[in-house]
Amino acid sequence: MATAGGRRPSATRRAGNRRSQPYDADSLLEVAVKVFTERGYDGTSMEDLARAARITKSSFYYHVSGKEELLRRSLDRALDGLFAVLAEERAVQGRAIDRLEHVVRRSIEVLVDQLPHVTLLLRVRGNTRVERRALERRREFGRAITKLVSEAVSEGDLRAGIDEGLTARLLFGMINSVVDWYRPNGGSLTAGSLADAVVSLTVEGWRQPGAQPRR
Amino acid sequence: MATAGGRRPSATRRAGNRRSQPYDADSLLEVAVKVFTERGYDGTSMEDLARAARITKSSFYYHVSGKEELLRRSLDRALDGLFAVLAEERAVQGRAIDRLEHVVRRSIEVLVDQLPHVTLLLRVRGNTRVERRALERRREFGRAITKLVSEAVSEGDLRAGIDEGLTARLLFGMINSVVDWYRPNGGSLTAGSLADAVVSLTVEGWRQPGAQPRR
DNA sequence: GTCTATATTACGATAGAC
DNA sequence: GTCTATCGTAATATAGAC
Numbered sequence: 001m002a003t004a005g006g007r008r009p010s011a012t013r014r015a016g017n018r019r020s021q022p023y024d025a026d027s028l029l030e031v032a033v034k035v036f037t038e039r040g041y042d043g044t045s046m047e048d049l050a051r052a053a054r055i056t057k058s059s060f061y062y063h064v065s066g067k068e069e070l071l072r073r074s075l076d077r078a079l080d081g082l083f084a085v086l087a088e089e090r091a092v093q094g095r096a097i098d099r100l101e102h103v104v105r106r107s108i109e110v111l112v113d114q115l116p117h118v119t120l121l122l123r124v125r126g127n128t129r130v131e132r133r134a135l136e137r138r139r140e141f142g143r144a145i146t147k148l149v150s151e152a153v154s155e156g157d158l159r160a161g162i163d164e165g166l167t168a169r170l171l172f173g174m175i176n177s178v179v180d181w182y183r184p185n186g187g188s189l190t191a192g193s194l195a196d197a198v199v200s201l202t203v204e205g206w207r208q209p210g211a212q213p214r215r
Numbered sequence: 216m217a218t219a220g221g222r223r224p225s226a227t228r229r230a231g232n233r234r235s236q237p238y239d240a241d242s243l244l245e246v247a248v249k250v251f252t253e254r255g256y257d258g259t260s261m262e263d264l265a266r267a268a269r270i271t272k273s274s275f276y277y278h279v280s281g282k283e284e285l286l287r288r289s290l291d292r293a294l295d296g297l298f299a300v301l302a303e304e305r306a307v308q309g310r311a312i313d314r315l316e317h318v319v320r321r322s323i324e325v326l327v328d329q330l331p332h333v334t335l336l337l338r339v340r341g342n343t344r345v346e347r348r349a350l351e352r353r354r355e356f357g358r359a360i361t362k363l364v365s366e367a368v369s370e371g372d373l374r375a376g377i378d379e380g381l382t383a384r385l386l387f388g389m390i391n392s393v394v395d396w397y398r399p400n401g402g403s404l405t406a407g408s409l410a411d412a413v414v415s416l417t418v419e420g421w422r423q424p425g426a427q428p429r430r
Numbered sequence: 431g432t433c434t435a436t437a438t439t440a441c442g443a444t445a446g447a448c
Numbered sequence: 449g450t451c452t453a454t455c456g457t458a459a460t461a462t463a464g465a466c
Binding site: 038125171177203204 | 253255340342372374375378381382385389392417420421422423
Binding site: 022056 | 431432433434435
């Protein structure tokens with residue numbers, strides 16, 4: 001999965017806030033997006049970013065044109081990851097219910113893998129052109145999910161009578177909410193076991209199989 | 216449900232952005248929180264608020280001490296609503312599974328009823344004391360939900376083997392995600408039918424009852 | 431590449447007239 | 449209660465030395 005590019009010049013080097021070698025635009029993006037997710041994009045100043053990188057504002061500006069470039073690159077990373085999932089073999093071939101499950105599982109992987117970027121994406125409000133473009137792509141992703149749910153109903157694998165758009169929204173609402181608490185260092189909770197929990201909860205429900213229906 | 220106070224001096228009067236009678240602190244809170252949810256709290260300036268209220272910044276300051284007072288009052292409104300649910304008769308008496316369902320349904324009602332305030336609450340980052348206090352109360356609410364899920368497992372009404380904390384988080388993640396798309400003017404989708412969808416999806420799952428298990 | 435210093439604008443907040 | 453005018457601060461961004 002990784003960061004999609006090839007070379008990784010400073011990812012490990014910078015781990016632990018160690019300040020030794022000069023920055024490049026990519027390593028500063030990492031720093032920035034981390035701070036954005038902690039304090040919010042609008043709540044973060046270039047001074048905050050520079051302090052987190054242990055350099056001055058001016059040095060920061062040497063590498064990037066400004067806050068919005070950082071936001072744009074981060075949002076693109078998240079969106080490219082999600083759309084790549086929609087293009088995968090198992091997302092386009094087979095029964096809709098299987099394609100849906102695949103997209104759910106892989107989306108959770110992308111979310112965990114690109115956690116800060118996806119987090120930022122999910123909090124965008126649409127105040128600038130960059131943000132509005134991201135929102136539009138997000139809506140496009142949502143439409144693709146709704147279509148999958150719709151087809152799964154048509155093919156008889158989801159209960160008829162459910163509202164496709166609503167179900168899709170609630171499903172991805174559940175998935176997206178993961179960014180609010182998931183922390184990679186947590187250890188045992190992998191993207192896979194998280195996906196298991198989500199799929200289990202939405203597919204089978206939490207009802208105790210033996211239990212009497214309660215109404 | 217309403218706005219908890221008694222008199223409603225300008226709620227209807229202000230509907231439709233009509234500008235006629237003088238403001239008070241409560242009617243300005245409504246205006247402000249609406250803008251906050253659209254542009255984000257940090258992304259909103261007092262100038263923005265004043266423009267939305269069709270008065271000047273100075274006039275706005277005549278009624279409120281500043282942005283943070285507006286935030287504090289909004290967050291308190293959301294949190295008070297949610298905690299009131301936990302204190303309701305049906306949230307403290309009976310089987311845990313029934314108490315849980317009641318809290319889920321009533322929380323959705325509060326969310327819909329106090330939509331902008333709950334929206335703001337869910338987006339708080341913890342940058343100020345006011346925000347950190349709200350986050351702490353939110354965590355306390357979360358712990359109460361986890362406890363309910365836990366008890367429902369103990370009482371044998373939820374499948375054993377599920378992770379209580381994870382289930383609680385995913386459940387309320389699904390519920391909370393509603394603020395990202397629900398619009399009251401939408402018409403036919405009431406809090407009740409929304410709650411039905413959430414309960415149905417999480418309790419029964421979306422599997423077609425007649426369908427063969429697929430793995 | 432990184433720094434100090436600074437230009438410029440935006441923002442939160444207040445003073446004082448009406 | 450609302451206005452115009454303004455103060456002080458903090459933010460984005462750049463210039464120029466090293």
